[in-house]
Every structure is written in C-alpha cells, then in structure tokens.
Amino acid sequence: MKEFVELANWFGWQSPHVPLVVDSLPTPTFKVKEQPRVSFSTNNYLAIATSPRTKTAAIRGIEAYGVGNSDSRLLGGNLALYGELEQKLARANGKSHAILFATGYLTNLGALSTLPRAPQIARAFGFTPSREYTYAYFSDEYNHISIREGMSLSGARRYSYRHLDLDHLEKLLRQSTATSKIIVTDGVFSQDGDIAPIPDLLRLAERWDAMVYVDDAHGAGVLGASGGGILEHFQAASDRLIYMATLSKAYGSIGGYVAATGLITEILRMSSAAYGFTATLPPDQAMIISTAIDVVRDEPERRQRLWANQRYFVKRMADLNYKLVATQTPIVPIWLGDDAKADKLARAIRAEGIHVDAVRFPAVPLNSARLRIQMNAGHSVADIDHLIDVLRRHQHLAEPAGRTVAGFVPASRRSAVHAPPAEPGSGTLLAID
Numbered sequence: 001m002k003e004f005v006e007l008a009n010w011f012g013w014q015s016p017h018v019p020l021v022v023d024s025l026p027t028p029t030f031k032v033k034e035q036p037r038v039s040f041s042t043n044n045y046l047a048i049a050t051s052p053r054t055k056t057a058a059i060r061g062i063e064a065y066g067v068g069n070s071d072s073r074l075l076g077g078n079l080a081l082y083g084e085l086e087q088k089l090a091r092a093n094g095k096s097h098a099i100l101f102a103t104g105y106l107t108n109l110g111a112l113s114t115l116p117r118a119p120q121i122a123r124a125f126g127f128t129p130s131r132e133y134t135y136a137y138f139s140d141e142y143n144h145i146s147i148r149e150g151m152s153l154s155g156a157r158r159y160s161y162r163h164l165d166l167d168h169l170e171k172l173l174r175q176s177t178a179t180s181k182i183i184v185t186d187g188v189f190s191q192d193g194d195i196a197p198i199p200d201l202l203r204l205a206e207r208w209d210a211m212v213y214v215d216d217a218h219g220a221g222v223l224g225a226s227g228g229g230i231l232e233h234f235q236a237a238s239d240r241l242i243y244m245a246t247l248s249k250a251y252g253s254i255g256g257y258v259a260a261t262g263l264i265t266e267i268l269r270m271s272s273a274a275y276g277f278t279a280t281l282p283p284d285q286a287m288i289i290s291t292a293i294d295v296v297r298d299e300p301e302r303r304q305r306l307w308a309n310q311r312y313f314v315k316r317m318a319d320l321n322y323k324l325v326a327t328q329t330p331i332v333p334i335w336l337g338d339d340a341k342a343d344k345l346a347r348a349i350r351a352e353g354i355h356v357d358a359v360r361f362p363a364v365p366l367n368s369a370r371l372r373i374q375m376n377a378g379h380s381v382a383d384i385d386h387l388i389d390v391l392r393r394h395q396h397l398a399e400p401a402g403r404t405v406a407g408f409v410p411a412s413r414r415s416a417v418h419a420p421p422a423e424p425g426s427g428t429l430l431a432i433d
C-alpha cells in the first residue's frame with residue numbers, strides 16, 4: 001500500500017488536476033458554464049459528429065438494435081452490418097479486407113501486440129511453422145502511445161528511429177537479423193502535424209523485405225482528394241502496407257480498424273484478444289461510421305473549408321512572432337518549449353473565449369511543450385481573425401520565439417537536422433527556417 005501512497009502523492013492526488021468541464025462538445029463552438037467558446041484543439045475536424053445525417057443514422061441504429069452490443073463478434077454479437085462496414089472501410093482504402101476494433105487505441109494495442117505473438121498462440125493449438133521466425137518493430141520515436149504500448153506488449157525486438165530520419169531507419173533495418181520486420185509510423189504525427197513519407201518508407205520496406213504499418217488517425221477523412229487519408233494523399237498502394245485508422249476523429253464516432261490483405265486481417269481475427277475477447281462497437285456507431293464515410297465522400301465542401309481555413313491561418317501567422325512546428329496539415333502546433341510558458345499562454349487565450357490545448361511531457365518529449373492548434377471546417381474567418389488578434393496581443397508570453405516557421409523537411413535533409421536523442425523517445429524537435 002505504501003508504494004501507492006508515495007506515488008499518488010507524487011502525482012499530486014490531494015489537489016488533482018480537474019480537466020475543464022464543458023456543457024457541450026466542440027463543433028468547433030461549444031459552451032462552458034453557459035459561456036460560448038470556440039475550440040482550436042478538437043479532432044472533430046469536419047464537424048461530422050453533429051451532422052444531420054450521422055445523427056439520423058444513430059437514431060435508426062438505436063431504434064433497430066438498442067443502445068449497445070453486449071457480446072463479442074466471435075460469439076453472439078456478429079450482426080451483418082459489422083462485416084458490411086469492414087468491406088466498405090477496406091474498399092475506401094484500396095484494400096481487400098478490414099477488421100474493426102472498439103476504439104483506435106485498442107486497434108493499435110490489439111494489432112501490434114498480436115502480429116509477432118500469433119505464431120506462439122497458434123503453436124499452443126498445435127501449429128508447427130516450417131522455420132523459426134523472429135520479429136522486430138522499427139518505430140518512429142514520435143509515434144502515438146498506443147503504438148508504443150502495443151509493440152511493447154508483443155515481446156518483439158523494438159528499434160526506435162529518430163523522427164522522420166530515414167537514414168537512421170535504414171541503418172537499423174540493415175543491422176537487424178529478424179526474419180519479419182515491421183516499420184511503424186503515424187501518418188500525420190498527432191502532436192507535430194507533419195506527415196510520414198509513405199513512398200520512401202515503402203521503398204525501404206521493399207529493399208529490406210519489411211511491412212509498413214501506418215496509423216492514419218489524423219489523416220483519415222482529412223488528407224487526399226476525396227478524404228481517403230494518407231494513402232490517397234501519396235497515391236500509395238502495396239501489399240506491404242497495413243493501414244490503421246481511428247473513427248473517432250474526422251468520422252466523429254468511435255472505433256478503429258486495420259485494412260490490409262486478408263492474410264493479416266484473418267490472423268488478427270483469430271488471435272487478437274482485443275478483437276475477440278471484448279464487446280464490439282454498439283450497432284448504432286457502426287451505422288454512424290458507414291454514414292460518415294458517405295458524408296466525407298458526398299460533402300467535399302467540409303474538407304474544402306477545413307483546408308481553406310488551414311491555409312488562411314498559416315498565412316496570417318506569418319505576420320506574428322511565433323515558431324510553428326509544421327504547416328502541412330490541420331494540426332499546426334505553436335512551439336513554446338517550456339511547460340510553464342505553454343500553460344500561461346494557453347490560459348491567456350482561453351480567457352478570451354478560445355480553447356487551445358497546451359501539450360507537454362509525457363505527450364511530447366521533455367522541454368518541447370506546444371499549443372496544439374487544430375484547424376476545423378467549422379471555423380469562420382472571424383474566429384481565425386480573433387485567434388490571430390489574441391495571439392498578437394499575447395506574443396510576449398512566447399518570447400523568445402524567433403520568427404521561424406517550420407516547413408516540410410525533404411527526406412534528404414532529415415538526417416542532417418535531427419540531433420541524436422538523449423534517450424529513446426526524447427529526440428530534439430527542430431523547426432526549420
């Protein structure tokens with residue numbers, strides 16, 4: 001018991017941090033204690049969570065099936081609509097198969113912990129492989145925590161490569177003696193807003209006979225001409241690609257999935273406890289997701305507004321004295337470095353009716369705090385002008401920021417600009433002039 005008291009005291013449980021209690025959810029406008037606010041830190045990029053079509057789908061789903069699914073799909077919970085949704089998700093990503101999980105977090109945990117362990121699980125039931133396979137993961141140091149936890153549970157050898165540093169990745173691939181290599185990357189990095197170079201990763205995968213697992217949580221519905229995500233953005237297709245996305249962000253619902261060849265999805269279906277030994281998505285959510293896919297396709301104006309807002313914000317920020325981490329996606333973080341500075345600036349902005357999240361360690365490496373600005377289809381020009389005006393007035397809180405705007409770092413320059421991390425996962429994050 002003593003160890004828990006000590007630990008809880010260290011975490012400050014006697015004066016716990018209470019997250020903001022909201023009266024409504026950001027669309028991106030919302031209310032706190034009846035006061036209107038605008039969020040510049042929400043994942044509801046296309047405001048689909050409150051679209052009339054997804055709300056109607058939810059009501060139809062509840063009326064048809066009730067409010068939840070108490071069973072696993074391996075037992076009594078396997079409604080036809082789940083399989084139909086999986087086919088739709090697979091088709092939307094140019095893949096033959098897909099497998100649904102209850103959340104995005106569980107998808108990474110389930111898929112990444114299982115792939116290297118599936119032979120062990122099969123052995124327990126009498127499988128004898130034709131040879132001994134050994135597995136290794138090669139993971140960008142800034143990958144989401146659900147990726148890192150999934151890989152760690154797998155028991156496979158793990159290598160962390162410096163953020164977007166393909167030379168470092170290739171060096172690790174060359175050194176590895178594993179028979180099965182899996183490169184793992186966020187598509188859009190959730191705290192940095194930059195994009196993984198999927199074609200370059202695929203070229204390395206070809207050269208070193210590896211698979212590429214891409215988490216497209218922040219690209220699905222947002223990137224690509226029709227919102228198809230990072231694979232559409234790069235026009236990338238390969239059997240080596242294992243595509244993963246969440247359904248809680250641009251799609252406004254909950255859940256996650258892996259789209260891949262039938263070999264991969266069937267191995268997961270048979271051996272991942274995170275798929276088989278848990279209740280599945282409520283049926284109304286599956287119906288909402290199916291409708292959300294249609295909304296993304298049929299209502300391109302949502303995505304057009306999102307990108308017009310992103311471009312307008314980035315353009316206006318060029319007049320201010322802030323450092324931006326990246327400007328390629330709707331996630332445009334403002335670099336502060338120091339936690340206290342980030343908190344102070346976030347509080348000053350919130351006092352003016354705008355919600356922004358200050359992101360600090362352990363969500364990002366130590367001393368790399370930032371305000372995670374996320375642009376949204378529902379922002380008006382007046383909302384963005386207001387944010388710019390507030391940022392201008394509070395600029396002194398970010399000093400010394402330096403008027404530096406990060407841009408896309410071409411693959412050839414990446415190894416040169418990233419200093420070696422002091423310890424795994426704490427790489428230096430650099431902004432480029």
Ligand SMILES: Cc1ncc(COP(=O)(O)O)c(C=O)c1O
Nearest residue numbers: 103104105144190215217246248
């Ligand atoms: C890159 C990434 N992967 C996975 C997840 C988990 O997704 P979900 O919140 O849908 O469980 C998140 C959520 O923040 C994320 O940013």
